[in-house]
Amino acid sequence: MAGVRAVMVASALSLPLWAAACVTPPLQDTPPSPAPPLVDARTTPTPAAAPPVPAPQPQAPPPATAVTPPAPETKGGAPAAPAETAPVGTATAPAPEVPASEDPLPSAPAPSGKVAGPQTVTAYYVLLDDGGSNGVRFGCNDSLVGVSHPSSAGEDALAAAVRALLDAQAEPEQSQQPPEVYNALSESDLKFLSGSFDGTTVTVYLAGTLSMGGVCDLPRVEAQLTHTAVSAVGAIRAEIYVNGLTLAEALRLD
Template structure:
């Protein structure tokens, strides 16, 4: 039995194969970004790895709203202070009565040829003179005014003063109640007594009188 020949070329080929196998071993591990373990002689290099994920957007927190205050935004309107009242004083009051058939000799001529005459009371304490003056006239329940010869035609009437107001030079007074007069000539006499007493007390030049909410002329026209 003859032995197979091994040619020189075969031997050379096998050697070359073994040589190449030694050149192409398993790949060496890739360097990592972590630091070398202690004891390593090389210097560790940290490589920052960029992240592919975008950063989450930052959302501004809403500003906290303060709770509504119980205090109003502006202070409540305050009432205007009331004007100071009239000063208190003590003085006589002026009240008018009638001089029958005097024909204007003793004072303003009124009615059926009569005169209107001013009289004064004892000193009275007051602030608003209109009310006390008209009140004094209405409170007199005597027909004759002392020994003066003057007459009060309102002595039987049941009237009360309830208020008054001055508008420029006109004084307006308000009465409640009923007239009780003695005849047609007493109508202008009663009206004149009330108007002149109110005008003098208020320092006015004209007067209006309302009785139970109606003008005096309308009320007296029924008498």
């Protein structure tokens, strides 16, 4: 019995050490996590703004591409010259065909840069004592009539008309048979120097001598020279100078 008690006493003494080893240490308190912030029900959270969407930009159309067919081969194996091709998307109209029975229009001749002069000019003469029956009545009951004279191509109309009047041997146009006219300048020796036209007035410069057969030749000379110069260029009035003097002054001297 004594031995049993010793065993029991030893067991009782060692029990706390064994129990102490088997006891789980008490758990430590974990600090509570912070509570989420309270949301006020009266305020509504503002949503984040969406990023701006870029506007579409116009794009240039793709460049047209040309399609070049392969060059055909000619006899002998040499490649022919490539034909011109039109860009894709364009239509080329075929050239119109001219019927064989219709001739193409003739092309207009290119201007030579020089205007051809008139083929005829008109000089004025006198029908003595005609009284205006065959022309314009003036002076000593005479008539003033125009006679056509041929002129060379390219010759100035004013110079050609005045020279025909001053030339007593000037022949009229073949198609015109003038009556027996009188030239009051046939006895004078005058030369044409120059002339001009400003659109209204024609001016003629002469040099030489005036010879007349009487007082009735004064209006005849003036009418012949004035009407010849005016009709040559289509002027309204004429100014005639002889040796630097007006025609009226030259006629008074003679």
